[in-house]
Amino acid sequence: MQRLIQSGLMFGNLIPVTSPALVERYNRALQHLTGKTTGLTDFHIDISGFSPEIGDEFDDPLYLNQNGVNRQFILLTTRQKTAPLLNAQFSASRSILRRFIETNESQLFALTARDVVIGELLNSVFMADTPRRLFAIRKLTVEADTVGGTVRDATALGQKVDQFKSREDAWFDDVLIAEMISLSKRTGDIVRNPVRLKHMEFDLPNFWTAHFGGLYLFRGPQEPALICAGDKVTDVPIDRVIGLQDRNRLAMFLERNNLAEPLVRSRGINAADILRQKMDFIVVDVAQDLGIDLAGATRSDMRRITRQVAGQLPEEWHGLDALLRWAEGTGAWPRITSDHPAYFYSLRASDHSDAALVNRLLAELTTKDVRQLFICHKELFYRLYSTWNDTKRAYVADFLKREYLADKAGARAALFGHDAPMEAPEPDDLIDRVGPWGAVRRT
Known part of the structure; x- marks a missing residue:
């Protein structure tokens, strides 16, 4: 550390x-x-x-x-x-x-x-x-x-001042006057400086707690739920208890309550840049397992390393690559359901008061995206950091220092900022038919 x-x-x-x-x-x-x-x-x-x-x-x-x-x-x-x-x-x-x-x-x-x-x-x-x-x-x-x-003494003094002002015989109450003088020595002039x-x-209504392996309690949405990062808990006064491994139920919960949205349809962000960076983080994860040196790796170095490990890249990377091609107009809309490993990597919290809580949950579902993990769920970031090899630790620390600490507000706005839409988007028949995330299997 x-x-x-x-x-x-x-x-x-x-x-x-x-x-x-x-x-x-x-x-x-x-x-x-x-x-x-x-x-x-x-x-x-x-x-x-x-x-x-x-x-x-x-x-x-x-x-x-x-x-x-x-x-x-x-x-x-x-x-x-x-x-x-x-x-x-x-x-x-x-x-x-x-x-x-x-x-x-x-x-x-x-x-x-x-x-x-x-x-x-x-x-x-x-x-x-x-x-x-x-x-x-x-x-x-x-x-x-x-x-x-x-503060306690000032409150008591204020009450005694009000009493002194409202009672006709207060000038003759030596005890009350003595108490006011004694309190004022400790509080100062509360009339001029209250x-x-x-x-x-x-x-x-909604919060995350570290207790019991990590719990996300959502009582505010239309369909309340308790989401368990650790073992599922029992004997709780809520009908819907979901584990992080219940990907389809999680996706349904987020969609039905309008808590998350797809990156490629979000306003106020550059989705293509975010997708590329997520893909680079997945490459870093593969590279550490293969013992590849990442010291000082630039974006061009990451492209070289990506070609080097192309045969070992997981489905998360391929799913995001398909989304990137669609976002840049060079590929068809990919069918990425909630069962696909890239599904939750393609989401961010929608514009609502609990966006930080939802982004924390998404970070826990997409731990290879180390930037979002660090920003949204530092407790889990530090825990996982201790399990990485030194190559990945060095790369991640250098990246976060260079790309995040230099402009925290700008980085957060670029990743999570919401701009109000100027007009309603034109309907997309395929997306409208299967939902903005792709088809969600309903069980």
């Missing part, structure tokens, strides 16, 4: 904590939340305040996320909003933390100037020991305050 770390592909954008004052604040927060403190004098933290170095020190990668639910967080600075979330157990956690920081940025900036903010992403369960418990997670609330309780964090609650 050292190559990934040095390239900025792992633990990238973490916030360094080197100041003794910030380390002391972090320890106060850590003591408050976990009863522990760190002996480290410098470390790095993610958006939630989790530190991989402290995780190693405690031998506990979930020291801020006990039981993998209700993630706690420590905010030393609002700059944490750009950091990644490590050891994510739920797909929505990072986006919720970032929205919380951005929505309350001015308040959090003022609070972290003199204290540390701690909090928790609260849902209705405290452990996920059975898959059924996950179905109780429907909302997530962000709760936060400083270690010293500044200390208030916006209450934030999020609905979670």
